[in-house]
Amino acid sequence: MTVLEQLAAPHLTARQDFSAAFVAMNRIKDVLQVDAHVPVAPVFTLCEQVVASPAYQRQKQAYFLYQAAAEALQLVALRPDPGGRSADRRRALALLNSGMDLPHAAPRRAMAEALGMLPLAVDSLPVASEPMAEGVSASLDGLPRCDVDWLAGYHIHCLNGWVWQGRSLLAETRSGEVLVVKCLRAGEEPIALCRESAWMDHLRGLPALVERPFHIPQPLVHGRGVLVQAPRVAQSPPDGTTLHPKRYAIAFLTAPSYFRYPNEAAANRRLDGGQVREILSRSAWLLGRLMAMGIAHTAPIPLFHNRAQRHRREDGGRYRWTHAGRLDRWLASCRYPNFGVSGLRDFEHFEVVTGRSRFRYEIIGSHLISLLLVAGSYFRSKAPDRMGLDLSGQPVDTRDLFDRSLLQTMIGDIYRAYYEGFTGDVFPEGASITPSHLADRMIEEMGLDRHMEEILRVVxxxxxDRFTFTSFLESRGLPRKAALRKTKGQRDIVLMTGPHLGGFNQAISLPELIDFAAAGAARCVAGRFCLEQDRLS
Incomplete structure (x- = not known):
């Protein structure tokens, strides 16, 4: 009898209590880590029984037993295969994959994490460095100002005046392109803008991206690098936009479509369903292809669990979907997604992620969630004024704005395109994907604004300070006079800032979104892992 058989036998012949099963499963993991040749049949049988046992599902700490079982299966999948034991690998991966379809959340989560954190070939490469953000000299005095005379040296002639869009100044040019002067925010370092310019140059040189339309802007470079001073304009930037007092900026030329979003509300700019499907699918493919190269766009849209507590949370209030908490202001987060008609945008958010399997798994899930949220916002943008609570305090019902069939198709497009971009292979026929239930739940939760409250705690x-306090209340929709009347630090203040997906400091009200992200990320990683292993066999 092998060591694994000895460990598994007591459980297989008589039901063990939770603690004994947990200890046995972790000892099995220890054996698998030190003995690459031990027969693993007992591991499969034991793992199947563990995930099927109703007694374990009722345990408060059940996730940790399932995690141990999933990690044991992962170790089997990672064993060297000199003797052609690929059947063991396939069975281990099949058990992990089928575990993501179980009715209970704890084993689903454990199996998805084990699949999603499989190592890939890109992880064994030397850790890639960020593109060099050159052009930040010790002194920033004397930088050129991006005015008419300076632009003439680049043969750039603006047709009309400057227009603010967020923190950027835009101007149409005689060539038909748009000149963008992106300004540094207050409190940021100039190197952040230089890094964005460097990413533009770096991505333009990647041939793997030419398979799908992706316009990458062209930064303007001068003798001292890419930093300039923004042009002097009479109009102030939009409310809530605080810029660096020195008005440091970068300037770049881009296509007019760079600022066309898939969910615009204005009638003269609104896209039809087919166009939005194409944008979502292409964006998913691009995000997936870059992730496979170890390059992550970390913010397709800004995702937060709690914006109000950003300053005192270690995670800055950013959303960790693996925690399945409330998703803060989901509709507002979708207003200006960092992807659109021209492709991906806002290059400041690119980051190298090779060798970080957990981070990769979480980023892929965030990508899928972001794409689905924007899909939902497309339908809501048909009637942007229909939002919040009605006069009787009931949630405004916008479910009639959604096209269920189109949403289902979008969900399928997003998953398929991301999978193909990330794996470099065609989407497998018969792969597990059931968009109908997810579409129904998205319509139910995104179409009814049940969760509108945000609480500003006394702490x-x-x-x-008083100015920040008043500005915060105004930014959350409180009239200035009402904001000035509020006493700071007296009591918690309830603000109606939604819609949110979930109540304040509660779980997400759309857990199906989390399940989709987990299973989707896991199957993308597993798909690429299997292809890489097949090439080695």
């Missing part, structure tokens, strides 16, 4: 108020 967060105390961290603000």
């Amino acid at each position: 967060d108020q105390d961290a603000m």
Whole structure:
């Protein structure tokens, strides 16, 4: 009898209590780590029984037993295969894959994480460095100002005046392109803008991206690098936009479609369903292809669990979908996605992620969630004024704005395109994907604004000075006079800032979105892992 058989036998012949099963499973993991040749048949039988046992599902700490079982299966999948034991690998991966379809959340989560954190070939490469953000000299005095005379040296002639869009100044040019002057925010370092310019140059040189339309802007470079001073304009930037006092900026030329979004509300700019499907699918493919190369866009849209507590949370309030918490202001987060008609945008958010399997798994899930949220926002943008609570305090019902069939198709397009971009292979026929239930749940939760409240805790108020406190309340929709009347630090303040997906400091109200992200990320990683292993066999 092998060591694994000895460990598994007590459980297989008589039901063990939770603690004994947990200890046995972890000892099995230890054996698998030190003995690459031990027969693994007992591992499969034991793992199947563990995930099927109703007694374990009721345990408070059940996730940790399932995690141990999933990690044991992962170790089997990772064993060297000199004797052609690929059947063991295939069975281990099949068990992990089928575990993601179980009715209980704990084993689904454990199996998805084990698949999603499989190592890939890109992880064994030397850790890639970020593109060099050159052009930040010790002194920033004397930088050129991006005015008419300076632009003439690049043969750029603007047709009309400057227009603010967020923190950027835009101007149409005689060539038909758009000149963008992107300004540094207050409190940021100039190197951040230089890094964005460097990413533009780096991505333009990647041939793997030419398979799908992806316009990459062209930064303007001068003798001292890429930093310039923004042009002097009479109009102020939009409310809530605080810029660096020195007005440091970068300038780049881009296509007019760079600022066309898939979910615009204005009638003269609104896209039809087919156009939005194409944008979502192409964006998913591009995000997936870059991830496979170890390059992540970390913010297709800004995702937060709690914006109000950003300053005192270690995670800055950013959303960790693996925690399945409330998703803050989902509709507002979708207003200006960092992808659109021209492709991906806002290059400041690119980051090298090779060798970080957990981070990769979480980023892929965030990509899928972001794409689905924007898909939902497309339908809501048909009637942007229909939002919040009605006069009787009931959630505004916008479910009639959604096209269920189109949403289902979008979900399928996003998953398929991301899979193909990430794996470099065609989407497998018969792959597990059931968009109908997810579409129904998205319509139910995104179409009814049940969760509108945000709470500004006293502790967060105390961290603000009076000006910041008043500005915060105004930014959350409170009239200025009402904001000035509020006493800082007296009591928690309830603000109606939604819609959110979930109540304040509660779980997400659309857990199906988390399940989709977990299973989708896991199957993308597993798909690429299998292809890489097949090439080695």
